[in-house]
Amino acid sequence: MKKTFPLTHSKIHPERLVDSIRAEVNKYLKRERNKKLPEGQDFWDFDCKAGITADSAVEVHVSALSRAIGQALTDGGETVYVEVISKAAKRQKKSEQGA
Incomplete structure (x- = not known):
């Protein structure tokens, strides 16, 4: 998932937009975690980046x-x-380590 979300809207407060972004990200994480794992693997790991723009995003x-x-x-x-x-x-x- 690589997506840029707007934080401005004419009728929706920015705090509610942030809540909806968090909900969408959490829904994506849940959907990915429910996928079948390949043979020999234990869990789903995620590489995440976030920032104001794609260029300024940090891990x-x-x-x-x-x-x-x-x-x-x-x-x-x-x-x-x-x-x-x-x-x-x-x-x-x-x-x-010390037994």
Whole structure:
């Protein structure tokens, strides 16, 4: 998902637009997590970027994506760019460090 969302509308307050953007992103994440995993993979991992424009977007963790969307409104941007790329991954076992 690579999408630029507007943060201005003639009838909708910007805070409600941010809420709808967050809802759409969360719906996308849920849909991707429900897809069947390839053989030998444990979970779906996401590479996320967010910013006012595609050029100024920075990498963020999926748990900080919602905060980054709200930050674009706080920074005074007219738009917010969100990029979420899903990839299958395998969990790494924690090494036994002091037993």
